[in-house]
Amino acid sequence: DQQVKQNSPSLSVQEGRISILNCDYTNSMFDYFLWYKKYPAEGPTFLISISSIKDKNEDGRFTVFLNKSAKHLSLHIVPSQPGDSAVYFCAASAFGNKLVFGAGTILRVKS
């Protein structure tokens, strides 16, 4: 049973436009959510996180939105750059315990 779902395997966006990556979860006990970025032949690297007590967190070009009632979060990248092309993983944890990851979304930013 996948508790964290990223239903879009891939996304293609033009440079300068907004990239929106989506993630849904089923476990209502999750209280902390993270996005990781992964380049080929490298390990995932932490990008941005949000606690369940917030509905938005912003860090430069990256903003994460959390909709608890819909059990949905999204990552917005504005403006998108070619260097943002990577696999993006959504992850969640409950009470500081193990991270549960989604299957990932491949983002391609075209120049």
Added chain:
Amino acid sequence: DAGVIQSPRHEVTEMGQEVTLRCKPISGHDYLFWYRQTMMRGLELLIYFNNNVPIDDSGMPEDRFSAKMPNASFSTLKIQPSEPRDSAVYFCASSSRRATEAFFGQGTRLTVV
């Protein structure tokens, strides 16, 4: 700090052979995680340790898989005997604050033929 170090980076082995993957976590991190990445299932948590003690191994797929952490600076993941369906990228990660913001190694790409 050099980050989480995994070895080997690539491993090709024949079915039935024993495979040992190694990990050195970031110094001072109390949590160590082993993940497996496949196309179908994404990143799956296999097992994690806190202060060298295994806390949750519910993700370990079968008895063929075992993991140890003999000290704070070293962990192994062993597969014996290996099977072609074990082919994947295996990541080790460490964290200082439970599961939040874990730092990942570069992974070991395992191919079992």
